[in-house]
Amino acid sequence: MPTIVDVANRAGVSAITVSRVVNDSGPVSTQVRARVERAIAEIGYLPNAVARSLRSKRTDTIALIVTDMTNPFFTTVARGAEDAASDAGMMLIICNSDEREAEEVRYVRMLVGRRVDGILLVPAGGGATAIGLCRKQGMPLVVVDRRVPGHDADVVRADSRGGAFELGRLLVSLGHRTMAVLTGPRAVPTADDRVLGFRRAVAAAGGLRPPRVYHGAFTIDSGREMARLALAARPRPTALFAANNFLAIGVLHALDEMGVRVPEDVAVAGFDDLPPAMVTFPFLTVAAQPAYEMGQRSVALLLARLSGGPGPGQPYAEVVLPTQLVVRRSSGDPRGALHAPL
Amino acid sequence: MPTIVDVANRAGVSAITVSRVVNDSGPVSTQVRARVERAIAEIGYLPNAVARSLRSKRTDTIALIVTDMTNPFFTTVARGAEDAASDAGMMLIICNSDEREAEEVRYVRMLVGRRVDGILLVPAGGGATAIGLCRKQGMPLVVVDRRVPGHDADVVRADSRGGAFELGRLLVSLGHRTMAVLTGPRAVPTADDRVLGFRRAVAAAGGLRPPRVYHGAFTIDSGREMARLALAARPRPTALFAANNFLAIGVLHALDEMGVRVPEDVAVAGFDDLPPAMVTFPFLTVAAQPAYEMGQRSVALLLARLSGGPGPGQPYAEVVLPTQLVVRRSSGDPRGALHAPL
DNA sequence: TTGTACGCGTTATCAC
């Protein structure tokens, strides 16, 4: 693979002159510039970004660590992040932690070693180790989607509590008095926040029994399993709230298997919308998170930190984006008024 | 950020000794090793992969360029590729071409500049420019999912013709005599192959009119639009074959909007399955591609090329994986026999 | 067992 010296020899100039032409830094006479450009084209020279990075200490690369890139929510976040990064002339590396802290830490280590310019992290569990590692290594970091207990990092997330509150209020207004919440692992803030928001809505209604809460994983299998548990309880709930999209799908599968009709027998509401392109028949009532925008905003915040000088600078920022209530058939008939068009 | 020299100073040894400890290359006395390891831990040293790559000419990184990472098919391919890469100690960079050749070429240029060890490419359109660029730059390349017209590259793909043939045969066996095929852009081999396979099945049945063919984009909107066109034709088709998952979903939406029942009024079959985790009610009859395995195999082939010495070595390989026919409700009742369980 | 010299490809600094 040709180097800058090869180009220089062919054009009869020095390496630094080629560098000036390539980067448009410093003065070069028109004739020399032409000669250099021709040489570049002839031998197909492409500057070596590795060498460049070694000098500049910038890789123009940022990384996004998600817990599951199979989840369309994270795919959409990634897409938003990539578009924003691309606009800024940066590449985006996507990594999967599989909701495992060990994997997450392994990736952070690799990424720091590769000297990416910054990391966007959807923390598995608390994420404390990974966050501490970035902090110690001076690696710019933005936490995405999940609140950080100690608030000791920049965060971009959606309003989980608010969204869950709205869903709770909706179900209450539809007359449900016995409900259950199916959520993710205990340590995950989004899992807890959605429970909290829902609980508040129920409490605000007054006189209702607090919803029973089930903890599991954010997976379809876990949703199926928890749905069976929930329906076995007495008094049997008339509405289920699934705290993420995969859980909701698992719930629907379980109910289908059990011959329970939705929404006639049991109403269902979920968190995270599924992209329209992925759904044969829009059916689920959800609190939709602005996934694409979350990706964009995360990159924007990270870039701001990068250019805003090194150190901590300002205190940590927390960007909280609103969710959107989308009412469909799964929550039952709201007296005909709120129906979203198919 | 500390360097190898910092560690060396702190441990009272030379840089190369630290290098030997870190890479376990060459002999180091137990005591020195201990001193060095302590120094590494104390100052939190992480080897600089950029400098390492500059010397070794390897980045331990490969890239995957897909046309749309929002599509669950490609997400699954990516997941398979990432797992395989991770097992081999490599990182995977994912890029979106958005089915645009200009973007694709831009990414190839960036990736060659960054000296990734190899590229997995789902070509947008013919992909001729990108493939030529890789060839010229000596960048190892594996083409994924799409056949390459001149066969001048390693390829891993599914058997589009075979899968489409099976779907065609199924619909014929269900009694359909007037059918339409909705596919992607003309230049895309998968789009053409699926038409071809379907056509052959119809021709093989004998005495049937050849299916009408519509070309569009591999998007939900295009599927909706082509479905409307197809149903306006006379004689009106009784079965539609959508050559990709997004197209199929667009078709279902259009039919729903038009009040056409599936499968009672019109049967529908598609290509590419949707992951179970993403589907509220499994409904579509499809030829499913082994997406995860395609990702794995692509990486395996690339790694084989990397270790199998530089030059062309052997002639180009073509790995063709079989699709799987999954019969569900959308294709109509096959006399009760073939129904897949929900 | 440990260390010295050098080069990977690029660019910042300073000179001409």
Added chain:
DNA sequence: GTGATAACGCGTACAA
């Protein structure tokens, strides 16, 4: 307007 020199952080080749 152009070029020589050095340095980024690491690992190979060769000594000691």
